[in-house]
Amino acid sequence: MDKLFVIKIGGNIIDDKERLSLFLKEFAAIEEKKILVHGGGKLATRLAEDLGIQQKLLDGRRITDAETLKIVTMVYAGYINKNIIATLQSFDCNSIGLSGADGDSILAHKREHPGLDYGFVGDVDAINADLIYTLLNKNISIVFAPITHDQKGQLLNTNADTIAQEIAKGMSNIFDVELVYAFEKNGVLLNADDDKSVISKINPEYYKELKEKQRIFAGMIPKLDNAFSALKNGVNKVLIGKAENLKLLIQGSSGTAIVND
Amino acid sequence: MDKLFVIKIGGNIIDDKERLSLFLKEFAAIEEKKILVHGGGKLATRLAEDLGIQQKLLDGRRITDAETLKIVTMVYAGYINKNIIATLQSFDCNSIGLSGADGDSILAHKREHPGLDYGFVGDVDAINADLIYTLLNKNISIVFAPITHDQKGQLLNTNADTIAQEIAKGMSNIFDVELVYAFEKNGVLLNADDDKSVISKINPEYYKELKEKQRIFAGMIPKLDNAFSALKNGVNKVLIGKAENLKLLIQGSSGTAIVND
Numbered sequence: 283m284d285k286l287f288v289i290k291i292g293g294n295i296i297d298d299k300e301r302l303s304l305f306l307k308e309f310a311a312i313e314e315k316k317i318l319v320h321g322g323g324k325l326a327t328r329l330a331e332d333l334g335i336q337q338k339l340l341d342g343r344r345i346t347d348a349e350t351l352k353i354v355t356m357v358y359a360g361y362i363n364k365n366i367i368a369t370l371q372s373f374d375c376n377s378i379g380l381s382g383a384d385g386d387s388i389l390a391h392k393r394e395h396p397g398l399d400y401g402f403v404g405d406v407d408a409i410n411a412d413l414i415y416t417l418l419n420k421n422i423s424i425v426f427a428p429i430t431h432d433q434k435g436q437l438l439n440t441n442a443d444t445i446a447q448e449i450a451k452g453m454s455n456i457f458d459v460e461l462v463y464a465f466e467k468n469g470v471l472l473n474a475d476d477d478k479s480v481i482s483k484i485n486p487e488y489y490k491e492l493k494e495k496q497r498i499f500a501g502m503i504p505k506l507d508n509a510f511s512a513l514k515n516g517v518n519k520v521l522i523g524k525a526e527n528l529k530l531l532i533q534g535s536s537g538t539a540i541v542n543d
Numbered sequence: 544m545d546k547l548f549v550i551k552i553g554g555n556i557i558d559d560k561e562r563l564s565l566f567l568k569e570f571a572a573i574e575e576k577k578i579l580v581h582g583g584g585k586l587a588t589r590l591a592e593d594l595g596i597q598q599k600l601l602d603g604r605r606i607t608d609a610e611t612l613k614i615v616t617m618v619y620a621g622y623i624n625k626n627i628i629a630t631l632q633s634f635d636c637n638s639i640g641l642s643g644a645d646g647d648s649i650l651a652h653k654r655e656h657p658g659l660d661y662g663f664v665g666d667v668d669a670i671n672a673d674l675i676y677t678l679l680n681k682n683i684s685i686v687f688a689p690i691t692h693d694q695k696g697q698l699l700n701t702n703a704d705t706i707a708q709e710i711a712k713g714m715s716n717i718f719d720v721e722l723v724y725a726f727e728k729n730g731v732l733l734n735a736d737d738d739k740s741v742i743s744k745i746n747p748e749y750y751k752e753l754k755e756k757q758r759i760f761a762g763m764i765p766k767l768d769n770a771f772s773a774l775k776n777g778v779n780k781v782l783i784g785k786a787e788n789l790k791l792l793i794q795g796s797s798g799t800a801i802v803n804d
Contacts, residue, residue, distance in 0.1 A: 329594075360617040380639070
């Protein structure tokens with residue numbers, strides 16, 4: 283099976299044009315098939331502020347109301363996604379930017395939660411592996427914005443980590459998939475304050491041990507739980523590390539590898 | 544050869560959610576292969592006003608400066624394009640929304656004009672017929688936003704009429720192409736004030752006669768010149784008529800048909 287990298291970049295790097303460009307240059311240089319999933323960054327928040335639209339919070343959680351959805355659709359699927367594509371094209375990386383509505387690539391439903399209305403937030407139901415395969419097979423890399431749809435005409439704001447995971451799982455029948463979370467830290471750290479304390483490899487037994495001894499930063503636990511869930515669902519390896527080190531990260535010489543054994 | 548409709552909708556209908564939805568329902572119902580090219584509408588202008596960004600004019604012409612480009616990218620390629628796609632998906636029309644940067648589908652260069660800098664405005668150089676064919680062949684309709692790129696990392700604001708024409712011409716080797724300009728009027732009118740005075744058919748000789756007798760509205764002449772240029776470059780027929788009558792228009796029972804003979 284061909285290798286496929288599904289790479290998620292966090293919001294942080296999106297806001298820094300120079301760092302983003304360096305990251306995209308490394309992404310463009312990957313010879314294997316590849317998909318990028320990007321988050322939002324602070325531009326959407328800034329645009330909402332400039333337009334005088336107040337961020338709605340409910341029990342401390344952000345709510346995607348109609349105005350916020352409009353802004354994230356413009357910023358994520360428009361400004362950020364299209365500028366990433368134009369930059370990748372300049373690095374001779376033919377790529378196509380999609381929302382989940384495009385080609386019905388990511389179908390979702392509005393999140394249902396007893397007593398709490400998140401607004402226009404989507405939970406993923408299915409990905410269109412056939413379309414994704416067709417594009418990758420033509421050597422076109424795909425860049426997903428974190429916007430999906432419900433097939434009933436509604437766009438939905440959707441977590442980029444989840445999208446990356448669902449695509450990685452959904453493509454694992456066709457490709458040897460490695461899921462990469464590229465963010466601002468060097469990897470999973472033994473000591474949250476020491477960026478050099480990277481754990482190079484975590485398997486299920488070691489993860490259990492780390493959790494029992496509370497040697498792992500609480501904020502990393504959902505990411506690691508998701509990583510092991512991806513491994514259970516066909517993904518071959520999950521890599522977590524610094525966006526700027528993308529090349530070393532996918533070579534396995536930087537960051538943390540989450541593996542089954 | 545299979546038939547392909549390349550349909551351009553004007554800005555006017557984009558601003559009217561209900562009319563747009565009715566138009567998209569008729570578009571979705573077209574059984575032949577189809578591409579939609581949309582303009583901008585007033586949303587970009589309103590957003591610029593809300594953000595306090597002043598429209599730059601030079602010798603009476605709009606200039607696309609960096610801030611304006613950012614806004615049109617957000618509004619055209621983000622908000623309008625993705626909402627059109629979500630709506631088409633709800634009508635069971637599988638469709639994909641692209642800018643010209645996506646899949647290098649429309650390559651352009653920044654307009655050069657002696658003594659006048661239009662800003663980030665693109666003139667089309669080439670379309671990617673292979674990608675367009677691949678998607679259409681998978682029964683995915685394509686919806687183009689009027690944003691292109693220059694392969695050097697720069698997005699460019701580009702006239703939607705021109706994009707429709709270039710795509711129609713560029714696909715005419717593979718398909719029997721009909722280019723449709725759907726706008727607010729019933730077609731090309733003999734009397735600009737009488738919406739019932741539609742000319743049902745114009746061929747080159749009749750066009751010459753209409754121009755000589757000055758029986759044609761001056762504003763229509765560039766559109767008609769473009770239509771005849773498209774016919775000279777492989778397009779089979781150009782149809783001009785009311786967006787709301789799309790079904791009748793493509794059946795030939797409404798609007799104006801521009802033909803070679």
